[in-house]
Amino acid sequence: MASLLLSANAVVRGEQTIGDFVLIHLFLIQLSQPLAFIGGVYREIRQSLTDIEVLFGLLETPAEIIDSSNARDLTVPSGSICFDDVHFHYADDRPILRGISFDVPAGKTVAIVGQSGAGKSTISRLLCRFYDVTAGSISIDGHDIRSVKAISLRAAIGVVPQDTVLFNDTIGYNIHYGHLDAGKEAVWNAAVGAKIDGFIQSLPSGLETEVGERGLKLSGGEKQRVAIARAILKAPPILILDEATSSLDTKTEQDINQALDLVLKDRTAIIIAHRLSTIVTADEIIVLDKGQITERGTHQNLLLQNGVYQKMWNRQQAFQEIEQKLKSLT
Ligand SMILES: Nc1ncnc2c1ncn2[C@@H]1O[C@H](COP(=O)(O)OP(=O)(O)OP(=O)(O)O)[C@@H](O)[C@H]1O
Ligand SMILES: [Mg+2]
Incomplete structure (x- = not known):
């Protein structure tokens, strides 16, 4: 923003052409897009790390009901x-x-x-x-x-x-x-x-x-x-x-x-x-x-x-x- 203002001033004073102003504008746009992208990636990585933490927390939760070591399969001939x-x-x-x-x-x-x-x-x-x-x-x-x-x-x-x-x-x-x-x-x-x-x-x-x-x-x-x-x-x-x-x-x-x-x-x-x-x-x-x-x-x-x-x-x-x-x- 500041560089755009400086450039506009320079154009008014006749030190730069309109072309220079447009060029600076383009540079800024080209620069801001990858920066926003990197920001997005950073946010996603942070979120994924938090999700992984929650996932490991869940995996570590002990089951309330655990089969005894000598548990057998239930075969149900009648079901009473x-x-x-x-x-x-x-x-x-x-x-x-x-x-x-x-x-x-x-x-x-x-x-x-x-x-x-x-x-x-x-x-x-x-x-x-x-x-x-x-x-x-x-x-x-x-x-x-x-x-x-x-x-x-x-x-x-x-x-x-x-x-x-x-x-x-x-x-x-x-x-x-x-x-x-x-x-x-x-x-x-x-x-x-x-x-x-x-x-x-x-x-x-x-x-x-x-x-x-x-x-x-x-x-x-x-x-x-x-x-x-x-x-x-x-x-x-x-x-x-x-x-x-x-x-x-x-x-x-x-x-x-x-x-x-x-x-x-x-x-x-x-x-x-x-x-x-x-x-x-x-x-x-x-x-x-x-x-x-x-x-x-x-x-x-x-x-x-x-x-x-x-x-x-x-x-x-x-x-x-x-x-x-x-x-x-x-
Ligand atoms: N997970 C739980 N932890 C603590 N209390 C519970 C839990 N589940 C149910 N309760 C309590 O146990 C009691 C019996 O619940 P239950 O679900 O068996 O009732 P219900 O007879 O099926 O009732 P409804 O006809 O409303 O379905 C209720 O007072 C309920 O608040
Ligand atoms: Mg019920």
Whole structure:
């Protein structure tokens, strides 16, 4: 800038020509571009070094769950689950599960209901061994899950989680992830089973549509159906559905439940549900309250017990009736 001013002055005084002024201007432009470039490179190198530091920090983080040295692969001939007096807390001063015992015989379905924060999702996290129990034990087909390799345990379990997080990739990949060896046809059949085929067909890029970071370009119900399709494709011996259809409208939910009934047939399943109408056929329903089982039995049994379950059922039925009446008015 200063040299331009000096040059302009010199031109006015007649010591330099306009050509000299333009030349100096050009020199300055030529000089500033590489300087800005070097600045950019420097910034990027700094950022990369910071990222590498974070990466090494992550790599050095010790895993909370480590396979024992004599851990074996879990082979799942039948898939029966047993929770035996399970106690658990995330933080020492706040117990979450306090003496939970239940069995899911092979091929049967157990439903868990209860207030928010009762510990329902915690039960599914413990079964996948994302955390170890504080006391008691969980076993599959008689093998304590702490004695088997975590990777084989998780391969045997399919989860449709409460809050589905997708990979920043295509819808097709996100479904395919359930079973990466599966062919294209199997992926599409899973999409049909999860009733997401219509939505995929309506997209210009179909299965190749990118879902965005954590799947943020999809609605809650679409994400849930991708997760269901993934579980259908994985077809594991044990299935956990954690509020798997909570973001869907009643019609889609009913359709999917039919597809899920097929998947659940002959599979061991734990279903966590808020809408009780979706679990009436479960072999056993467990009512969880503040980490303890307060009621248990089949749907019919529980209705006769005149307890929390019956109250929840009546409230939801009344609500549904009002909803239907409102619909018939409009
Ligand atoms: N990672 C965690 N660290 C500490 N506390 C946690 C953690 N995850 C859950 N909790 C606490 O454990 C309790 C049980 O959580 P959980 O997710 O099992 O509830 P839930 O029964 O599934 O509830 P909802 O119906 O709302 O999904 C909650 O009070 C929650 O605050
Ligand atoms: Mg939950």
